[in-house]
Amino acid sequence: MQRRSIRNRLIFNSLALALLPLAAFAAYIFWYVYSVNPDDFSHLFFILSVAFIVTALLAIILSINLAENFTAPLETITTAARRIAAGRLYERVHVRTGNEIDILALALNNLASRLEDKLEEISAEKQKLQLILEHMDNAVMLFDSHGCLLEANRSAFSWFNLSSAMLGQHNLNALGSSQVDSALRDALQSDRLQQRTLRINFQGTKKIFQASLVGLPTKTGISKNVLAVFHDITSLTLLQERQADFVANASHELSTPLTAIRGFAETLVDGAADNVADSRHFAAIILSEAERMQRLVQELLQLAKIESVEYRQQIVTVPVHVQPVVAAVLKELSPAWHGKNLSLLVEQPSEAILVQASPDWFKQILVNLVDNAIKYTPDEGRILIAVVTQKDQLQFTVRDSGIGIPAEDLPRIFDRFYRIDKARSRAVSGTGLGLAIVKYILDALGGTIEVMSSPDSGTTFTFTLPAAQNQIAE
Numbered sequence: 305m306q307r308r309s310i311r312n313r314l315i316f317n318s319l320a321l322a323l324l325p326l327a328a329f330a331a332y333i334f335w336y337v338y339s340v341n342p343d344d345f346s347h348l349f350f351i352l353s354v355a356f357i358v359t360a361l362l363a364i365i366l367s368i369n370l371a372e373n374f375t376a377p378l379e380t381i382t383t384a385a386r387r388i389a390a391g392r393l394y395e396r397v398h399v400r401t402g403n404e405i406d407i408l409a410l411a412l413n414n415l416a417s418r419l420e421d422k423l424e425e426i427s428a429e430k431q432k433l434q435l436i437l438e439h440m441d442n443a444v445m446l447f448d449s450h451g452c453l454l455e456a457n458r459s460a461f462s463w464f465n466l467s468s469a470m471l472g473q474h475n476l477n478a479l480g481s482s483q484v485d486s487a488l489r490d491a492l493q494s495d496r497l498q499q500r501t502l503r504i505n506f507q508g509t510k511k512i513f514q515a516s517l518v519g520l521p522t523k524t525g526i527s528k529n530v531l532a533v534f535h536d537i538t539s540l541t542l543l544q545e546r547q548a549d550f551v552a553n554a555s556h557e558l559s560t561p562l563t564a565i566r567g568f569a570e571t572l573v574d575g576a577a578d579n580v581a582d583s584r585h586f587a588a589i590i591l592s593e594a595e596r597m598q599r600l601v602q603e604l605l606q607l608a609k610i611e612s613v614e615y616r617q618q619i620v621t622v623p624v625h626v627q628p629v630v631a632a633v634l635k636e637l638s639p640a641w642h643g644k645n646l647s648l649l650v651e652q653p654s655e656a657i658l659v660q661a662s663p664d665w666f667k668q669i670l671v672n673l674v675d676n677a678i679k680y681t682p683d684e685g686r687i688l689i690a691v692v693t694q695k696d697q698l699q700f701t702v703r704d705s706g707i708g709i710p711a712e713d714l715p716r717i718f719d720r721f722y723r724i725d726k727a728r729s730r731a732v733s734g735t736g737l738g739l740a741i742v743k744y745i746l747d748a749l750g751g752t753i754e755v756m757s758s759p760d761s762g763t764t765f766t767f768t769l770p771a772a773q774n775q776i777a778e
């Protein structure tokens with residue numbers, strides 16, 4: 305349309321320029337000849353008409369040609385500009401007119417190529433941001449002013465079990481947490497960053513998040529969106545709680561024997577020492593309580609050592625002969641099991657077997673498990689220690705016919721300080737740390753442990769450790 309009008313105007317103007325003076329000149333000639341010699345008029349009229357028509361035809365051809373030459377490159381430029389505007393930034397104009405239109409084409413090409421570069425830059429930047437957002441260890445979500453979920457990154461999808469169908473839904477449908485909903489409302493009402501610790505019960509598991517929420521004005525500026533970043537601090541918080549528990553438990557466990565020692569020492573100071581029998585009795589109690597404290601401190605130190613990451617990294621495992629260690633453990637504990645008249649059976653291969661472990665820690669596992677079996681089995685009971693070789697590992701079993709462990713306590717017996725019946729355990733000088741130490745050692749040595757028990761039929765602990773490499777090769 306545009307091109308037509310420019311072209312038509314060009315044709316019209318050049319025609320007017322060429323023909324108007326000619327028409328004026330012809331009119332003057334007619335008038336002149338007619339006034340001087342009217343007889344020659346018809347002859348002249350013919351000649352002038354022919355001249356006029358030829359000139360007009362020439363003028364039309366020339367002006368059309370001129371208009372075409374001028375508007376064709378413009379049309380090429382317009383088409384290219386339209387395509388560029390539609391997003392085809394790679395489009396370039398190729399015209400060669402030798403006039404200002406070339407400059408226009410060059411400017412358009414320049415503009416398109418710069419635009420292309422800028423867009424590429426922006427899209428690379430966007431991609432980078434997207435990548436960071438997708439791979440960051442935080443859940444990032446965008447909500448609209450009604451609390452509907454607009455966008456979420458990969459962590460958010462997996463932590464909150466989202467599906468793409470949930471985008472656009474209200475946060476209460478998508479996340480199902482009233483705490484998140486109220487934090488979102490607060491963020492919408494305030495101009496400041498909101499920091500919250502949210503404890504969310506999510507599909508049966510408790511999760512603790514440090515959430516930062518901020519209201520962002522939308523493009524229109526009328527409403528606000530809320531950007532929420534969730535940082536999972538569940539394990540950190542549980543660790544802190546566990547540490548606080550541990551300190552409380554350890555202090556409590558230490559203060560019990562200390563109170564007894566102090567009480568009996570005071571009684572002695574107050575005059576009980578005058579009576580020899582009493583003083584012996586009290587001194588014996590003080591000794592046994594002091595021994596208990598010593599054991600507790602030793603176990604706490606052992607636990608602290610095996611729990612420390614640096615120490616675990618330093619542990620060197622070597623091939624350890626199993627049979628001599630089993631024999632040493634039985635010898636060490638023999639007063640205890642002989643005293644209770646227990647029958648103790650050991651089943652192990654006759655040929656030498658080697659476990660890949662740290663000798664001291666391997667012995668400690670066996671001592672703790674056999675010590676428990678002895679402590680929690682009534683007199684005349686039976687204990688079995690069995691070792692079997694399985695592919696690249698060794699399986700050890702310590703079974704007793706003792707009092708057993710109720711099913712509800714089984715998941716917790718490896719916790720620090722956990723004792724099923726504190727009074728009963730104290731009577732057999734338990735601290736509740738033995739199994740925790742066993743579990744930590746096995747974790748550090750690449751082993752596993754399982755327990756099967758019922759209060760009627762006794763308890764079976766089964767643990768595995770890697771077999772020594774040279775033994776596998778044989």
Ligand SMILES: Nc1ncnc2c1ncn2[C@@H]1O[C@H](COP(=O)(O)OP(=O)(O)O)[C@@H](O)[C@H]1O
Pocket residue numbers: 672676677680681704706707708709717722723724725729733734735736737738739740763
């Ligand atoms: N062989 C077993 N038979 C019955 N109960 C056991 C046995 N081994 C462990 N337990 C229970 O598990 C608890 C934790 O064991 P442990 O950590 O070794 O502590 P403790 O110092 O009391 O022996 C014990 O207090 C006891 O109640």
Ligand SMILES: [Mg+2]
Pocket residue numbers: 672675676734735736737738739
């Ligand atoms: Mg024990």
